[in-house]
Amino acid sequence: MLLKLRELSQRKMFDLLSQIGIENFIGVPDSTMKYFISQGLKKKKIIVTTREDEAIGIAAGMSLSKQNSLVFMQNAGFANSISTVTSLIQLYEFPIVFLIGWRGYLKDDAPEHYKIGRIQPKLLKAIGIDSKIITDSNLKECCKWAMNKINNSIPCALIIKREFHD
Amino acid sequence: MIRKDAIKIASDMIYNSPIISANGYISRDLFEADDKDTNFYMIGSMGLSSSIALGVALKNPRKRVYVFDGDGNILMNLGSLTTIGKLKPKNLIHLVFDNQSHDSTGGQPSNTKNIDLYKIAKSSNYTAFKTNSKIGLEKIFRKIKNMNGPIMILIKITKGGKPGKRITHLPVTIKKRFSQNL
Numbered sequence: 001m002l003l004k005l006r007e008l009s010q011r012k013m014f015d016l017l018s019q020i021g022i023e024n025f026i027g028v029p030d031s032t033m034k035y036f037i038s039q040g041l042k043k044k045k046i047i048v049t050t051r052e053d054e055a056i057g058i059a060a061g062m063s064l065s066k067q068n069s070l071v072f073m074q075n076a077g078f079a080n081s082i083s084t085v086t087s088l089i090q091l092y093e094f095p096i097v098f099l100i101g102w103r104g105y106l107k108d109d110a111p112e113h114y115k116i117g118r119i120q121p122k123l124l125k126a127i128g129i130d131s132k133i134i135t136d137s138n139l140k141e142c143c144k145w146a147m148n149k150i151n152n153s154i155p156c157a158l159i160i161k162r163e164f165h166d
Numbered sequence: 167m168i169r170k171d172a173i174k175i176a177s178d179m180i181y182n183s184p185i186i187s188a189n190g191y192i193s194r195d196l197f198e199a200d201d202k203d204t205n206f207y208m209i210g211s212m213g214l215s216s217s218i219a220l221g222v223a224l225k226n227p228r229k230r231v232y233v234f235d236g237d238g239n240i241l242m243n244l245g246s247l248t249t250i251g252k253l254k255p256k257n258l259i260h261l262v263f264d265n266q267s268h269d270s271t272g273g274q275p276s277n278t279k280n281i282d283l284y285k286i287a288k289s290s291n292y293t294a295f296k297t298n299s300k301i302g303l304e305k306i307f308r309k310i311k312n313m314n315g316p317i318m319i320l321i322k323i324t325k326g327g328k329p330g331k332r333i334t335h336l337p338v339t340i341k342k343r344f345s346q347n348l
Contacts, residue, residue, distance in 0.1 A: 050249060058221040065348055083211070084211045088211035
C-alpha cells in the first residue's frame, strides 16, 4: 500500500495547521485522511459530527466567534453539502478551510465513488471554491496557501487524493 | 398561540443574548418583532441553526446562546441533537416553535404530529420542557434561569398569522454585527 500523503505527512499537516492558526477541526471521518484525524484526536481537538453540513454549520458558528476552522470530509459528503457551501459559507462569507478526501480518483475505486470522483475538480470550480491538491512534497506550501486565503476571508479547499485501496 | 406571538414573547425575555434563528418564517417573524444586532438570521442552509448555535456556544461559554428552531428545520438535522447531547454545552438553549407543518411552503404537514420531539430531546441529554401557552413559556423561562444546558423548550404553536416581512439586511451585515456583539 503506497500513500502519496503518508502517515507522517498527515500528522505533520495537522500540527502545522494548528501552529499557523487553525483552532478547530470538525467533520465526518474519511479513511483517506485517517492519520490526520488520529493526530487531532490525540490532541483532543476534533469534533466528529453526524453529517458534513452539520460540521460546516458548527464551523460557521465558531467563525462568528472569530476563530478559524477546518472542516474535513470525503468528497461524497462535500457533494451532499453544496447547498450549505453556497447558501451559508459563500453567502455570508465565512472563511473556512475544507479538507476533502478524493474518492474515485482511481478509476477502479468502489463504484459508488466513480461519478463524483470524476467531476470532483469541476464541481469545486463550478461553485467557485479554490483548491489545491496536497502531496508529501507541497505540504507546507499548501497549508500556508490555505491560511492566507482564510486571512483574506476567502473559503478554500485542500484535497487529498485516494491513491490506495483497502 | 401563533408563531409571531411566541417569538415576540421569547425574544423579549431573552433581551440581548445571541439568538440564531432558522430560515423561513421564524427568522422573518423575529426580524419584524425584534430586530437587534445579537440576532443571526440564517436565511439559507435549512436545518443548521442549531449547529451554528453550537459553534457559538462552545466558543462563548460565558454567554447563553439561544436557537430559534422550527419543526421542519430540526427534523432536517436531527443528528445535531446527538452532537449537542454529546458535547453538552451548558449555555445552549434550544427553542423549537412547532406548528407541525412546513408553513412557508404551503403548510404541508411535518412529522412532529406523530413523533415526540420532547422525548427525542430527553434521550439526547437535553433537559426538556414543553408548553403551548404564553404563561407556560414565561414560567419555563423563570425556571431555567440558573439551570445548565443543553435545554430544549418545545413550544407548540398554532398555524396562522401574517408572516413577517423579508429580512432587509445583507447576509454579510448580519454576520458582522452579530460577531461584533458577541
